[in-house]
Structures are given as structure tokens and as C-alpha cells.
Amino acid sequence: MKRGYTLGNRKVAIIGAGFVGSTVAYALSLRDIAREIVLIDHNRDKAEGEALDIRHGLPALGTADLYAGDYSDCGDCDLIIIAAGRKRAAGESRTDLAGENVRILWDVVSSVQKYYTRGSVLLISNPVDILTYKASEWLGLPNGHVFGTGCILDSSRFVRVIADYVGLSTGVVQGYLVGEHGESQVPIWSRVTVGGIPIGEYCSEVCIAWNEAVRAELAERTRSMGTEIIRAKGKTHFGIATCVCQLADAILNQRPTIACVSSPLLGEHGVRDVALSVPSVIGPGGVQQRIREHWAPEEYRGFFDAVENVRAVLRRFA
Numbered sequence: 001m002k003r004g005y006t007l008g009n010r011k012v013a014i015i016g017a018g019f020v021g022s023t024v025a026y027a028l029s030l031r032d033i034a035r036e037i038v039l040i041d042h043n044r045d046k047a048e049g050e051a052l053d054i055r056h057g058l059p060a061l062g063t064a065d066l067y068a069g070d071y072s073d074c075g076d077c078d079l080i081i082i083a084a085g086r087k088r089a090a091g092e093s094r095t096d097l098a099g100e101n102v103r104i105l106w107d108v109v110s111s112v113q114k115y116y117t118r119g120s121v122l123l124i125s126n127p128v129d130i131l132t133y134k135a136s137e138w139l140g141l142p143n144g145h146v147f148g149t150g151c152i153l154d155s156s157r158f159v160r161v162i163a164d165y166v167g168l169s170t171g172v173v174q175g176y177l178v179g180e181h182g183e184s185q186v187p188i189w190s191r192v193t194v195g196g197i198p199i200g201e202y203c204s205e206v207c208i209a210w211n212e213a214v215r216a217e218l219a220e221r222t223r224s225m226g227t228e229i230i231r232a233k234g235k236t237h238f239g240i241a242t243c244v245c246q247l248a249d250a251i252l253n254q255r256p257t258i259a260c261v262s263s264p265l266l267g268e269h270g271v272r273d274v275a276l277s278v279p280s281v282i283g284p285g286g287v288q289q290r291i292r293e294h295w296a297p298e299e300y301r302g303f304f305d306a307v308e309n310v311r312a313v314l315r316r317f318a
């Protein structure tokens with residue numbers, strides 16, 4: 001599994017300096033995860049403004065060199081993050097963005113390709129599974145170099161929702177979702193633990209209800225969280241930016257981690273030619289391995305439904 005990478009420049013390019021891109025830059029700066037961060041946007045003024053705003057706080061909080069740049073800055077990056085594209089409005093689904101954002105992605109990837117020499121490419125823009133697959137196809141990089149945030153944010157929301165239900169801190173809850181970052185996400189209930197104890201066993205011991213209706217409600221709360229935030233404030237950006245820090249840290253600072261992110265499957269669970277989330281080892285070079293764990297029969301059924309849903313959208317862009 002080790003690929004013999006050495007610590008690079010710890011340089012990150014973020015393409016798309018909107019709410020998501022600039023919040024990622026801000027979060028990476030606060031946590032001192034990168035040495036150099038370049039913000040790129042077709043609205044150069046926007047990138048300049050966001051970079052200047054974040055830079056002004058850096059002397060007190062971080063050491064990263066943060067500036068607005070252009071695609072030539074992607075040449076020596078260890079990580080290129082793509083957050084350019086339209087966000088969904090209230091009432092829209094992520095797949096409603098596909099046509100417009102695949103076109104924007106083509107612009108972005110063509111520009112990156114002119115300068116790309118090395119590094120991982122991380123997709124955030126939606127629909128992230130579709131864009132991850134197309135970026136991977138167009139860039140033609142080795143397996144795992146192109147991946148998407150996928151279900152990492154959904155998994156984080158899932159852990160929060162469960163922790164609130166059992167009345168414990170998120171630190172003791174482990175759980176995740178696989179499949180699509182979207183409507184057909186699949187909670188892997190069979191693996192949820194609280195302090196290392198299977199959640200059903202824990203709930204029975206402390207007399208908290210644990211049944212199908214409770215699971216359905218928690219799953220729905222997780223699935224609808226993005227929609228609820230968009231209804232209330234028109235966008236989501238803090239949650240995803242926090243999740244990206246874990247991935248960037250794994251890549252830039254060689255702190256390998258496991259998370260449910262999206263990457264093109266190469267026969268895992270018998271599936272290929274589509275990008276979806278499964279638990280994956282992430283380190284320098286991106287997704288180093290996708291873990292083929294065993295799920296309950298209904299979890300497999302949900303996963304295969306997600307495969308079909310994402311494939312149906314992908315077919316429009318073949």
C-alpha cells in the first residue's frame with residue numbers, strides 16, 4: 001500500500017473561490033495544513049478579494065502563503081481542489097446541476113491539464129460522483145489520483161445525528177454512509193458503533209429505543225440535512241470545508257486516513273465504470289485503496305440502487 005511519496009511543497013490550488021472554495025482556503029489556513037494555497041476563479045476579482053481577506057488574519061493564526069493565481073500555478077501542486085460550479089437552489093437536487101457543472105468542469109479540467117505534473121485532484125462541486133467520474137476520465141491519471149468528497153460530509157452529518165440521538169459526544173460514535181452523495185446514499189447500520197459497542201446492543205443496555213422506525217428517521221434527517229440548510233441560508237460551505245481538512249491533511253502531511261469518499265470503482269463489489277463512495281484509505285497520491293467490507297443484504301441492495309441511479313445520470317454525458 002505504501003507508495004514511497006516524500007513530503008511535497010504542501011501546495012494546494014483551489015479552483016472556484018465561491019463560498020465553498022474560500023471556506024476551504026480559510027479552514028486549511030486556520031489548521032495550518034498547507035504551506036501554500038492558491039485561489040483560482042474565472043472571476044479574478046473574487047479570488048483576489050477572498051485571498052486578501054483570509055491573508056489579513058494569517059499572521060496571527062497560520063503560516064500558509066495564500067494568494068490569488070491562475071492555472072499555471074497548478075503545475076507544482078500536491079493537491080488541486082475543484083469547487084467551481086453552480087450550487088443548487090432551494091427545491092433543486094444535486095443532479096439538476098449536472099448539465100451546467102459538467103460543462104464548467106470541462107473548462108476547468110482542460111485548463112488544469114495544460115500545467116498538471118503531479119498531485120491529487122479532489123472534486124467538491126456537485127453532483128460530485130458524476131464530476132469525479134468525468135474528471136478522472138478526462139485527466140487519465142493513475143487509479144485513485146482523482147477522487148471526490150462523496151459521502152464524507154453525509155457521514156459526518158450521520159455521526160452528529162446519531163450522537164444527538166444517544167446523547168453522547170460525536171467522538172465516541174463511528175458510522176458512515178456509502179453510495180451516492182445525494183438521494184440514494186446508504187447508511188451502513190450494520191457497522192455503527194457507540195464506544196466500540198454495536199449501536200443496537202448499546203441502546204438496549206441503556207434503554208433507548210432502537211428499531212426500524214428510529215433508523216429510518218435518523219437516516220432521513222441525515223439525507224435531508226443539506227436541503228434543510230439550503231432552505232435556511234441558501235448554501236452549505238462550513239461542513240464540507242471542515243471535512244476537506246481531513247483529506248488535505250492525509251495528502252499533504254502524510255497522515256493517512258480512512259473516509260467514505262468517491263472514486264471510480266474498478267470491480268469492487270462487482271461494480272466498475274462509475275464513481276461512488278466506499279470506505280477508502282487516503283494518503284499521499286489520493287485514494288490508495290478502496291476497502292471491500294461486507295454489508296447486510298439490504299445495504300447491498302441500497303448500494304446497487306445507488307450504482308444504477310448514478311449510472312443513469314452518467315449516461316447523459318457519455
Ligand SMILES: NC(=O)c1ccc[n+]([C@@H]2O[C@H](COP(=O)([O-])OP(=O)(O)OC[C@H]3O[C@@H](n4cnc5c(N)ncnc54)[C@H](O)[C@@H]3O)[C@@H](O)[C@H]2O)c1
Pocket residue numbers: 015016017018019020021040041042043046083084085086087088097101104107108123124125126127128149150153181235236237240
Ligand atoms: N460535495 C459536497 O459535499 C458539497 C458541499 C457544498 C457545496 N458543494 C458544491 O460546491 C460547488 C460550489 O458551491 P459554492 O457555494 O462555492 O458556489 P458559489 O456560487 O459561491 O461559487 C462558485 C464559484 O465557481 C466559480 N466558477 C464558475 N465557473 C467557473 C469556471 N469555469 N472556472 C473557474 N471558476 C468558475 C464562480 O465564479 C464562483 O466563484 C457547487 O456545485 C455546490 O453544489 C458540494
